[in-house]
Amino acid sequence: MKKYFYIHYFLLVGLTLPALAQDVSLFQQFNGRYDYTAIGNTMNTVENGTLGPCTILTSSSANLSLNSGQNIVAAYLYWAGTHTGDFNISLNNIDITAERTFSDAIDSDRVFFAAFADVTSIILNQGNTDYTISNFDLNAVIAPYCPSGTNFGGWAITVIYEDSNLPLNQLNVYDGLQSVPDNLSISLDNLNVLDNENAKIGFVAWEGDRSIAVNEQLTINGNVISNYPLNPANNAFNGTNSFTGATNLYNMDIDVYNIQDNINIGDTSATIALTSGQDFVMINNIITVLNSQLPDATITIDNDTVSCGDTTIEVFYTVHNTNSTDVLPANTPIAFYSNGDFIGASVTLNAIAINASESNSIYLNLPEDIDPNVTIIAIVDDDGTMTGVVTESNENNNSDYSEIELLIIPEIIVLPNLIGCNEGLEISSYNLFEALKTLDYEEDDVAFYLSLEDLETASNSILIPSDYNNASNPETIYVSIVSDPCYEIFQFDLTIENCPPYIPQGFSPNNDTKNDWFNIQDLYDIFTEHELQIYNRYGDLIFVGNNEKPWYGKINRGLNNIGGLAPVGTYYYILNLNDPNYKPFVGWVYVNY
Incomplete structure (x- = not known):
């Protein structure tokens, strides 16, 4: 559980043919009583092939039907096809523009694309109904792909929902675009399997062919999984939707597998292997649903207090246990850094319940010679060595930072001496304001002190500066005058002359x-x-x-x-x-x- 200031969460280690592909990695995580379903459809009229028609649809539909009590929390639209991309399409006549795009290729002549858009608001608004993708037109670009049977187009909507009847699950959405030329190995980390009942894994894949079944397998922890007869063990990518039982999703797959017998209680990781001895298949989306009860510590820096001329700052922060499935224990360590240097530590005082938080503050002592523009980084579940002590559902959201500007006091400005007549024993009466007659100030913004230390701590100011008797000759007086954002410092000497x-x-x-x-x-x-x-x-x-x-x-x-x-x-x-x-x-x- 090592922590870094800038953490990339790579979940997938594999080999793809071209450098264009994007590794499938964690996109979103949901912790709670969550599950998902998926709908979608192909744009192909038949399964592609060297002798098939070189045509493609510009619209297709699918029906969403959730049960009562299944409340939508997120909906993600993925679409993909031949060539470099059509990134502006319509969903139920609502214009959709790709928010993220992906690409892959067999060779320089056969390239493919995928796209993503968050359509949660549309699905929430329209609910259970038919959904139609339109204005998705690849007819002008598919001709060079038809002879090799790589012309395709399709779409899928992943719908995550909350249901109070479900157990506490961890639902992970991974996406990218990786091809399965021979053997693709995927490692899913940060698991804490407490119960393997109804554990599942699903994916959206493109360009699979029902007629090609050469060493085409999906394995979990070395075990071949299948949904016979819909997804035979030797033909995982065969144009089906496991949620609806559809078998005519030509050259695309929306599949989900029960894996409760292939993952064990106590597992913290799982390995997925995808193989295809002949078929060129691209994985766009993977979803896992596991009964995995873990806290998820996050931290926010809420505010700070900076004193004039002081390199000690007070930082106010809140530790959250949001999006979790277990309590965050008390004494979870918190580390603070500046310019890469460890500068302070704290701990949570109490156990933090699911979706609860705890606020506190800490005083941090910065070096005296530090640059006044300081970046403070706070990391929860860090013992000060970039090492965590708590197993979390997400180890990569533990930090926050804040840009803080220290209030540096300008150099002291020396004013001319204030001369008083000796009234005896080298004592005189002074109106200290007379020393400031060349300055522009408000009297309420001025304070006089007998030492710089008193000025810096705003203590022991001279009570009646308009009628002050010196205690020595000469005597130095220090003056602070409020000046945004801090104050200015002046000094002058009281001297005596015999009048x-x-x-x-x-x-x-x-x-x-x-x-x-x-x-x-x-x-x-x-x-x-x-x-x-x-x-x-x-x-x-x-x-x-x-x-x-x-x-x-x-x-x-x-x-x-x-x-x-x-x-x-x-x-x-x-x-x-x-x-x-x-x-x-x-x-x-x-x-x-």
């Missing part, structure tokens, strides 16, 4: 708690190395102060009145900030009581 102090013109040191000292604003704890000198009107130095010693009007220099208050009057000051950006400030201050 010029404001010097009042006077004060009154009378201990009334109002204006009691020479309060030079934006000076103390900012220009910490400053020196303040006070002179009286005679030019005598009466006070020297610094960052720890403001002037409260007391005299601390001179010969007299040290420690006393300076008299009312005007005094001259010299304020030396000891800052290379500023010259000393000089002026007058008035002291009053």
Whole structure:
């Protein structure tokens, strides 16, 4: 049960003469209470042959008669004939165009075609009635084929129906176009036969001749099968319809065989061999009906969650057990791949009933340097080594994929510094929005952070960015601005400068708690190395102060009145900030009581 990303389900290994033929392979599978019937008719008036008339009909009919309780679920029309093809015909006056075509050949001069169309809607609409194929005209092309008896035309409709009285079956429809020149071997795999009662195999074949019976056999697992007298063991391709008992389907066969004695309970495969020692026969359609109870695990990727700048993604998925005949067991493994690399695993949590499903999600960690356009492949019943652990009715529908685009964050854009005046101890108040004045943004789309990690996790944003006090000098601020599909990142530094102090013109040191000292604003704890000198009107130095010693009007220099208050009057000051950006400030201050 090996799994591949791209799986071709070849059921048929054989040899055909020309390279034009298409191997018969699985087309559709139905699991449930299903069975089938087939109708059809030839366009030949008699069996072809070297002495037969070189004419052919352009229309023919057959009757469909299903029992009550047999509900149509699918109907497939196949038609075939001589030459390269008539792919536009009519069914009960409804135009039909081939949806798929096939070809085969005996040699370069004798080529043949077959065609397919899904006619389910027509059969559902018209039900039990006569069905007529018309506008199927090969008269203009058959002449070169008549001398060798290879002129033919015909059609068949395979009708699959559901019936509640039937056991749980697996019905497989295989098609293609392969000839049986001598020995054609067909291997049917992925079986799980639980009961061989009423097991059957049927086929639609073209160009068989009743009069040719040379080593013409059908065998199942080495046993010759037949429906005597309709299909003798040595003349399998003899122009008959096993469903209706018709014996006049010249140069075509719609046959079905009971094979319950030729396949065993527990079988997982069966081998069909077709031989014809002389007759050139082409197989177009094979159908098997077996009581084969198996789950059928499929998976769909439903959605995904991608975070900005994050290579961890959450993938939402659903495991289905649709079109199955048994429960899918719990703990069925699920593997996830990216670029061919295994990146994660999960399991089903519960047993999944027939036609039921289970949804879940998984976080997948992708490489940091991965391309932003990622293809995620999910495979159910895969243990991470492309190997399954559950026997399924169809091993080739276990995967799904999704194209996911990671949200890559652009490079950080550095903005000019935001400068604040030192309000003391290198702390300032900032309106952080002022750093964004050159940008076009909505205020609600902006968030400020103190670290890139906080920004990426959208945590610990600055609560009041319009009035923020820095914690260090300098301090880096990170900004996210919403920008579809993600966001942009900016950064800028908060820096401090010592702004010029404001010097009042006077004060009154009378201990009334109002204006009691020479309060030079934006000076103390900012220009910490400053020196303040006070002179009286005679030019005598009466006070020297610094960052720890403001002037409260007391005299601390001179010969007299040290420690006393300076008299009312005007005094001259010299304020030396000891800052290379500023010259000393000089002026007058008035002291009053």
